[in-house]
Amino acid sequence: MESVYYPLVFVHGLFGWGEGSGLEKNYHYWGFGGADRDLAAHLREAGCEVYAPSNGPVSGAWDRACELWAILCGGTVDYGAAHAKRYGHARFGRTYPGLLPDWGEPGKHEKIHLLAHSFGGAVARLFSSLAAYGDGTERAATPEGDLSPLFAGGHGGRILSVTTFSGVNNGTTFADFWGNTGMRLIAGTVYGANALAGETPLMRLYDFDSDQWGVMSDPFSKKGERLSLPAKFRRVRDYNRNGVDHIGHEMQLPVMALMNSKMRLDPETYYFACRACRTHETKRGNQLPNRNMRKILKVWSTMMGRYRPAKLLPFGFDESWLPSDGIVNVRGLSAPLDQPFEDYPADEALRPGIWYNLPVEDKHHMSWVGIGEDPAVFFAYYEALCSRLKRLEPQ
Numbered sequence: 001m002e003s004v005y006y007p008l009v010f011v012h013g014l015f016g017w018g019e020g021s022g023l024e025k026n027y028h029y030w031g032f033g034g035a036d037r038d039l040a041a042h043l044r045e046a047g048c049e050v051y052a053p054s055n056g057p058v059s060g061a062w063d064r065a066c067e068l069w070a071i072l073c074g075g076t077v078d079y080g081a082a083h084a085k086r087y088g089h090a091r092f093g094r095t096y097p098g099l100l101p102d103w104g105e106p107g108k109h110e111k112i113h114l115l116a117h118s119f120g121g122a123v124a125r126l127f128s129s130l131a132a133y134g135d136g137t138e139r140a141a142t143p144e145g146d147l148s149p150l151f152a153g154g155h156g157g158r159i160l161s162v163t164t165f166s167g168v169n170n171g172t173t174f175a176d177f178w179g180n181t182g183m184r185l186i187a188g189t190v191y192g193a194n195a196l197a198g199e200t201p202l203m204r205l206y207d208f209d210s211d212q213w214g215v216m217s218d219p220f221s222k223k224g225e226r227l228s229l230p231a232k233f234r235r236v237r238d239y240n241r242n243g244v245d246h247i248g249h250e251m252q253l254p255v256m257a258l259m260n261s262k263m264r265l266d267p268e269t270y271y272f273a274c275r276a277c278r279t280h281e282t283k284r285g286n287q288l289p290n291r292n293m294r295k296i297l298k299v300w301s302t303m304m305g306r307y308r309p310a311k312l313l314p315f316g317f318d319e320s321w322l323p324s325d326g327i328v329n330v331r332g333l334s335a336p337l338d339q340p341f342e343d344y345p346a347d348e349a350l351r352p353g354i355w356y357n358l359p360v361e362d363k364h365h366m367s368w369v370g371i372g373e374d375p376a377v378f379f380a381y382y383e384a385l386c387s388r389l390k391r392l393e394p395q
Contacts, residue, residue: 001383003047005393006111006160007100008386010040010052011068013118014247018054020220022205030117031378032370039370042379048386049108051099056209058190060245061119061259063212065127067093069150072112074098078148079212082141087245088238089212094221104158111160113389117368118328119247121167122259125336129263132156157268161389165274165368169336171256172328173304173321175248176312183248188240191215195232213239253315253332260336267353270392272344273335276325276363279305287322294364294372297326304329327365350392 012018016029019040030052031037040050055067063079070077070093077093084091102109116124134153142151149155175183194208198216211217214235249255265271279287279301287305289298304324309317316337323330335341335355344356364371370378 001046001386002390003043004113004386004390005108006113007049007051007109008043008113008115008389009072010050011114011116011120011124012052012054012057013116013120014251015057016054016117016120017057017206018052021054021207024052024054030369031375032366033375037370037375037378039379039382043382043386046383046386053099054207054209055123058187058208058247059210059212060247060250061122061126063245064123065130066148066150067209068123068127069131069148070094070096070098072098072100072103073149074101078150080135080138080142080148080151081146082137084212085141089245090214093212094209094218104155111158113160114162115165115385116163116167117165118365119168119251121164121169121333122250122256124162124164125167125169125263126259128159128162128266128269131158132266132269133264156266159266159269161270161272161392163272163274163385163389164333166276166325166328166333166363166365167273168251168256168328168332169273169334170260170329170332171253171315172251172324172332173253173307173309173312173317174300174324174327175251176253176309177303177307178248180244180249180252183246183252184240184243187243187246187248188236191236191239192233195229195236198232215239253312253317257315257338260338263336263339265339265353265355270350270352271335271355272358273333273341273355274358274368275330275333275360276365276367277323277330277360278325278362278364279323281323285319285322287324289326290362292362292364293326294366297364297366300324301326325363325365325367330360 010030012029017023028038030039040052043050053071055064066079067077076095100109114124130150135151138151195215203219215232278290278293289301301324305322321329321331335357341355344358
């Protein structure tokens with residue numbers, strides 16, 4: 001394969017992890033297995049510059065976008081004065097040396113490609129929007145000298161492409177089925193477990209990266225707040241009182257529609273939605289999983305294939321939302337419905353500032369990270385993707 005010139009930055013999804021996590025040393029998220037399935041290593045061997053950072057696996061898109069900025073550029077995570085006050089968590093997080101401190105300067109690091117799986121798609125889209133335009137609320141709430149460059153904006157064109165793989169671009173009825181109450185319970189349980197394990201070696205193996213909520217401290221640093229267990233559970237209690245600043249809440253259709261209305265496309269960035277489906281229509285008009293759907297996803301795809309909630313009708317829900325990849329409806333993982341999009345034109349010149357829906361493939365939600373996929377086929381897919389991205393770069 002011909003390697004891309006600009007760096008590839010992979011963004012994981014819900015409950016995911018990346019390089020830097022202890023789990024990644026023996027079990028890769030992008031490749032889901034041992035060394036013979038390591039996608040990052042494979043692409044590096046082909047000459048690509050690849051980064052696959054970890055950030056909050058259950059944190060909301062805003063917090064994760066702020067973390068991604070610090071991870072790439074270096075410095076302390078700034079979640080924003082207004083955002084931190086609104087949701088009741090710390091404004092500042094961990095400090096990073098920076099994977100690409102010269103990002104945006106002329107040369108090989110002038111631009112990057114973002115490749116995002118599942119909810120990582122929402123993170124990548126928000127990150128692209130903030131980099132280009134910043135955030136007016138944060139600018140109004142923060143003195144200029146204290147404002148994160150991410151919220152200042154003005155970094156348009158530094159992201160050459162955004163590619164989502166079954167991205168939660170319009171929400172998923174998987175989350176709406178549980179609703180706010182169910183998702184809050186799940187998030188509260190996760191943070192409760194995090195509070196128990198927050199200062200133990202377990203967090204070096206799988207890092208919840210939820211320091212901003214005060215239920216843990218950085219497991220890779222000797223510094224940081226060390227709270228008593230009762231104090232940490234008081235933080236979990238306080239979190240549950242609002243309990244909406246997390247992935248589970250944001251995956252719901254009404255919430256994602258609101259989030260999408262605040263995101264803008266960068267006219268210098270190319271956007272691609274890679275899509276998947278492994279369900280089929282029954283005589284009654286429902287959707288059932290195909291035989292090659294992963295067993296763990298068959299329950300959810302069956303539920304989603306017959307779930308017709310009246311509460312979602314005002315948000316564009318109809319029968320076309322029933323097909324899914326096991327976790328996200330095909331409509332949900334397609335290009336954002338409120339932004340310009342077209343079907344991918346294989347033989348025509350592509351334009352930035354518009355979404356392209358790629359053909360729906362026979363995959364399930366986790367196929368994109370290699371689960372159930374032959375390694376050779378898995379690697380070949382991303383090699384072809386890199387060839388497509390290469391054509392966007394200066395020749």
